[in-house]
Amino acid sequence: MQGNEKFDKIIREKLGHIQENPPDFVWDNISQSNVNAHANNPINQTDQAIRNKLNELTKEPPVYVWTHVQYYLELLTIWQNIKRVLLWRRVKRTLKTLLMAITMFLLIEYPLNNYELLHRKPVLTAYVTDIGNKSKSAKSTYNTDFGNDALQSPSPSSFNHSSVSQSLEHSLANEGDSYQNATSQDYLVTPFESSSSTTGHLISEERGEGSQASMFTLPQLKIQLEASSPQAGLNDMNLHPDHPEESATIHIWQVDIGSQFSIMVSEYLIQSLFSSQFVTFDPGFMTSFYLGRIIPAKSHIYRIGVVYGGFDSKIAVLIDGRWRKETVESRYLGVSGSVGKPLLYVGYNRWIDGWLNTSVIYFLYHIYSSEILRVNPSSNNLGILISGELNYAIGLKNGDMLLIGGRINALPVSIFKQKGNGKFVNLELHLGMRL
Amino acid sequence: MNKTTEQEIIKGCQKGDPEAQETLYKMLAPKLYAVCITYLKNKEDAADVLQEAFIKIFTKIDMYKKNGSIEAWARKITINTIIDFIRKRKSTTEFIEAIDPGEVEISSQLPGIIEQLEAKELQEIIQQLPEGARVAFLMHAVEGYSHEEIAKELGISIGTSKSQVARARKLLQKMIKEKWNARQRKI
Numbered sequence: 195m196q197g198n199e200k201f202d203k204i205i206r207e208k209l210g211h212i213q214e215n216p217p218d219f220v221w222d223n224i225s226q227s228n229v230n231a232h233a234n235n236p237i238n239q240t241d242q243a244i245r246n247k248l249n250e251l252t253k254e255p256p257v258y259v260w261t262h263v264q265y266y267l268e269l270l271t272i273w274q275n276i277k278r279v280l281l282w283r284r285v286k287r288t289l290k291t292l293l294m295a296i297t298m299f300l301l302i303e304y305p306l307n308n309y310e311l312l313h314r315k316p317v318l319t320a321y322v323t324d325i326g327n328k329s330k331s332a333k334s335t336y337n338t339d340f341g342n343d344a345l346q347s348p349s350p351s352s353f354n355h356s357s358v359s360q361s362l363e364h365s366l367a368n369e370g371d372s373y374q375n376a377t378s379q380d381y382l383v384t385p386f387e388s389s390s391s392t393t394g395h396l397i398s399e400e401r402g403e404g405s406q407a408s409m410f411t412l413p414q415l416k417i418q419l420e421a422s423s424p425q426a427g428l429n430d431m432n433l434h435p436d437h438p439e440e441s442a443t444i445h446i447w448q449v450d451i452g453s454q455f456s457i458m459v460s461e462y463l464i465q466s467l468f469s470s471q472f473v474t475f476d477p478g479f480m481t482s483f484y485l486g487r488i489i490p491a492k493s494h495i496y497r498i499g500v501v502y503g504g505f506d507s508k509i510a511v512l513i514d515g516r517w518r519k520e521t522v523e524s525r526y527l528g529v530s531g532s533v534g535k536p537l538l539y540v541g542y543n544r545w546i547d548g549w550l551n552t553s554v555i556y557f558l559y560h561i562y563s564s565e566i567l568r569v570n571p572s573s574n575n576l577g578i579l580i581s582g583e584l585n586y587a588i589g590l591k592n593g594d595m596l597l598i599g600g601r602i603n604a605l606p607v608s609i610f611k612q613k614g615n616g617k618f619v620n621l622e623l624h625l626g627m628r629l
Numbered sequence: 630m631n632k633t634t635e636q637e638i639i640k641g642c643q644k645g646d647p648e649a650q651e652t653l654y655k656m657l658a659p660k661l662y663a664v665c666i667t668y669l670k671n672k673e674d675a676a677d678v679l680q681e682a683f684i685k686i687f688t689k690i691d692m693y694k695k696n697g698s699i700e701a702w703a704r705k706i707t708i709n710t711i712i713d714f715i716r717k718r719k720s721t722t723e724f725i726e727a728i729d730p731g732e733v734e735i736s737s738q739l740p741g742i743i744e745q746l747e748a749k750e751l752q753e754i755i756q757q758l759p760e761g762a763r764v765a766f767l768m769h770a771v772e773g774y775s776h777e778e779i780a781k782e783l784g785i786s787i788g789t790s791k792s793q794v795a796r797a798r799k800l801l802q803k804m805i806k807e808k809w810n811a812r813q814r815k816i
Binding site: 236237239240241242243244245246247248250251252253254255256258259260262263264266267270271 | 654658662663679684744751
């Protein structure tokens with residue numbers, strides 16, 4: 195490297211490290227010149243001029259614009275109110291579910307007095323008093339066979355005190371056997387203290403035995419019938435087909451978590467069966483009424499009535515509701531469904547051993563569309579399951595029974611199934627409870 | 630309108646008060662309708678878009694932040710509504726891939742001439758532009774959109790946006806000069 199070059203290199207290196215900020219005015223001048231250049235640009239000036247001119251422009255819009263805007267805003271307000279109501283309904287539904295849970299807890303913990311265990315052995319406690327001239331009384335508690343002769347009054351012609359006593363004694367002696375042979379477990383006959391009732395007379399007179407009825411007063415029996423299926427009260431109100439005339443009070447405590455997750459604790463009071471009419475009253479949490487009429491026939495009971503529930507209304511014609519040994523069968527024909535989706539259905543319900551409840555709808559007819567949705571569920575592998583329900587009863591330690599069931603509501607599900615999208619839209623979970 | 634009154638109106642609109650809504654409508658509608666007409670030319674389309682814009686304004690007014698004027702905010706909504714409208718009927722809008730007209734030379738006299746024109750005259754001139762050029766030009770020159778933004782909003786290429794704006798400038802200059810010359814001849 196030559197001496198000059200070497201010198202230059204050193205100078206460059208030294209000077210290269212020197213940095214100094216230029217005075218502010220240098221940038222200010224550059225900046226201002228940019229602004230001026232921009233401002234002096236004819237394109238920018240033109241754009242600015244156009245902007246200014248266009249900003250001066252105003253024009254009154256047609257009147258209908260505001261009218262339409264107003265109209266839309268009003269509709270929007272209505273829609274928002276509807277949404278608010280729907281939201282409130284959702285909240286209500288949640289509250290109902292909570293309420294149901296609390297009720298279930300209370301029912302388990304503190305069973306209601308008049309809600310006797312359905313699985314308890316049938317018991318008849320009867321006071322027999324004032325028989326003939328002999329003032330004797332017999333009190334007995336025994337299991338009874340409520341077969342076809344279950345509620346028949348003793349025949350006065352063959353009646354005598356010793357035979358009653360013997361009968362009672364015999365029953366007591368064979369308590370176990372009687373229960374084994376019981377055909378109607380859910381009849382619970384409890385004593386009625388007053389002897390002023392005419393029930394016994396009426397029964398006797400109807401049977402042409404009034405002349406001998408004065409010999410004794412048949413103890414008035416208050417019969418409690420309790421449904422085996424708490425979630426389907428109407429279907430499961432089983433009156434003895436041979437004795438529909440018996441005065442009875444039916445208590446059905448129904449805990450229902452339906453498609454709307456509703457809770458229904460109902461008490462149906464049959465006020466009068468003598469006129470073949472009854473009115474049910476539901477003091478439960480939900481509005482639910484049944485107003486109907488019993489039509490007793492030789493071997494069938496027909497119940498025709500209208501059920502109105504909180505969300506659903508139903509016109510039901512129930513044909514037969516037989517109560518047999520450890521098996522309940524009922525057939526029904528009804529119109530049901532949500533508002534706007536009325537469906538005619540024919541179904542069959544069967545309880546097996548009081549443990550398993552199966553229900554099959556074998557005819558579904560959509561009234562509005564005149565479309566038969568299902569004729570035979572067996573043609574569909576899922577038919578029975580879709581249109582049915584399975585419940586299982588669990589015995590609790592304290593002797594209570596908790597009925598847990600899965601149910602797929604036959605009606606809406608069937609519609610969707612039939613439409614082929616395979617979606618189960620309205621799955622119902624029923625939690626029934628037997629205490 | 631003073632600031633306090635404007636804020637009261639806005640608060641009223643936020644509460645859904647019909648009177649406040651009507652006041653705000655009367656306050657803004659003439660200006661926004663003029664914007665719609667400038668963009669869309671067709672009065673019926675402009676009215677439809679204005680109606681839709683006001684529905685958006687009233688339903689979204691909770692989102693209005695007070696750091697800008699309500700007019701600017703409403704204008705932005707209106708422009709967006711116009712763009713939506715144009716995008717929906719894009720098939721009928723001329724966004725021809727125009728040949729780049731090259732560097733447009735704008736006369737330095739043009740801004741002065743524009744100053745002399747009536748706003749209505751300028752609007753009529755702009756409305757005579759082909760729709761594609763008109764929309765791209767207004768978005769770029771008046772609303773301050775970049776070509777990238779215009780391309781994105783209208784679903785066209787950046788080159789198309791640039792050429793449409795350049796085309797609009799060229800045509801505008803020509804039409805403004807013609808208008809000006811005609812006016813001069815009358816005088």
